Amino acid sequence: MKGYCGKLLEIDLTNETSKEFPLEKTLLKKFIGGRGLGSKLIYDLLPPNIDPLSPENIMLILTGPLTGSAVPGSGKFVVVTKSPVSGGFVDSYSSGRFAPELKFCGYDGLMIRGKAKEPMYVCLRNGKVEFMSAKELWGKDTFDTEEQLREIYGPEIGCICIGPAGENLVKFASINSDFYRQAARGGVGTVMGSKQLKALVALGHKSISCHDPRGLMELLNLHLTKLFQSPVAQNRMKYGTPSTLDVTNAAGMLPTHNFQSGHYEKAKDTLDSEGVYKSIVKSRGCYDCQIACGIITRAKSGPYEGTTVEGPEYETLGLFGPNIGNSYLPAILQANILCDKLGIDTISAANAIAFAMECFERGIIDKKQTNGVELNFGNYEAALDLIESIAYREGIGDTLAGGVHSAAKAFGQDSEDFAMQVKGLEFPAYDPRVGYGTALSYAVSPRGACHRRAWPPALEVLGKADPYSTENKANLVKHLADENTVFHSMLVCDFPAKWIPLEVKEYAKYLTFVTGEQFDEDELWQMADRVETQIRLFNTREGLKRQDDTLPGRIFKEGVVAGPTQGRIIPYDALSKMLDDYYALRGWDKEGFPKDDTIKRLGLTDRGEA
């Protein structure tokens, strides 16, 4: 099929060998690419119950049929592996030149096995695979690493790497790409670190052909024109994703003081869209994305004067802002670049710090543990120091490096109730007490608390669905999650699609223009349903159960402290009812195991049978 290379490169780090891994057309038609293909391959290829940080774990880095084409947001790749955070499936995305370069090298993706004997990086250039010593790069931050690799191989390479946090097996280590972009959630950088794989370089000259270029370009021009007329897109072009903070603050879902409150008065003119706008110096687009929601900001005065970073993205802003009680934007810029350089997920890192601050204020930990530091909310200097302590696993940073779930076990005293995580993965910057559907989406997201699977606030906050009702919520979450699965399998950024807005049927046309195979909308919706059950089969095989589809105690028991959602909780019974509904819609039993007839209906098979 056009659009695909038809093969992965299988890399064995232990033996320093590589070979082609062909992808059959029937497999690609059923699972498309990206998340979909990853769900099938990891289930079939990974033996059950292995330690995610052992050499047996497999790291898949995948693209999709639209990667590298002119469709906006097509410069993305996904890392699929067994998560050291949840013990289940994780798929973590980033953008950058690495994604199209993989296809220019002639591969739809990489399958990385084993563990290097000593620090290594792998370079793919014009059909050659080289296993290189990374002894000199080990210990370096991601920026130094990438600078050095671009110096050796040329500025135009695709390059991904880990920082010290990945080397030190921090549970929320990220994989960096083009300096400022990260596949950060669920410990994918940790898995890369466990393999002693410091970096991957790709540079290729092959072309990506498509079946009907004229049809593709005509549709694309139409959509681009619509995209530039879209008010949402225009807002993103000007402000980047930080303008989301205006909405979340007004709706009472902006996490404040470790999700105690959902509203932050001090955000006005400091962290809201106009506040951040004053620090923007330029927009920066991902590969082939003219929207360019990436903003470059610079601290113009104060202790962090001169700090320049692509960011902060909304999540970083919300979580290193109100959630740690901080309204000083330059400190957020500094936190952002520190996390990028050290190779840490900003979402999980900020959650870990907010959790430690709450533990300190409650007397669960004291100055003995914090090395004499008054770790109160608002102490951004301490937060910045903690980022480094986490990356290098020093002092209390060593405990926090395991994530809030494991830190709560270490600290005890019911701190688990306010360790804001699902399946070990820390909350993104939306308080789920804003609506029952939002709560359900966090609980059932296969990789843990996540806003990138389904984002019900789009409907619950903007008035299209009653936020405090269980009615139709399972359906809503399933629909939103399936829609994203389509985008994340093709693999394109879902932002342009949502801003135009475009429906799945439009993307079915793209897929047909590129591959030459007929895809219709129904097939894609069914593919998404199939993929969700495939992932569920993986998670249940690895021991995840219904009781893991839940939320921390705070969400069930403590009302939001202030703002429009004041006093709101998510009743446990409401979540339980929605879980029943959701499982039924998916064709899973009461305990969340896919039923035999569902497996059959979706054309799935047991492990080992391709």
Place this chain on the structure above:
Amino acid sequence: MRIRVIKSNCVGCQACQVVCSMAHYGEFNPKRARLQVPFTHPMPSAPKVCLQCAKPKCVDACPTGALTKGKDQVYLDQELCTGCGECINACPFDAIYMDPVSGLAIKCDLCGGDPACVKFCKRKALEVKE
């Protein structure tokens, strides 16, 4: 006639490169594009594209006569190009390139007067200057 780059409008996304390769070869391969966006950070760079110089150094440097100065643009005859790279060394603007597939020089030909990149860039970072 030439393509003018308005740097302040450019976000460095390479969409112009992607569409250039499509316009010339019917496939996606930004390394075959006749304009290239250098990778820089944190600030992105704008594309470099042939200025269609009045006194083109590339024409002087070309040993085979493949490059010629026309009335209002510089022409490259691929039939005469040997891929020696002298034009690339001579261009002071880094705006003529080597096609990694054919091994021959490539440069902006203005798509015969209606450049695909200019039409595709909705950021309006590219325009045709008569």
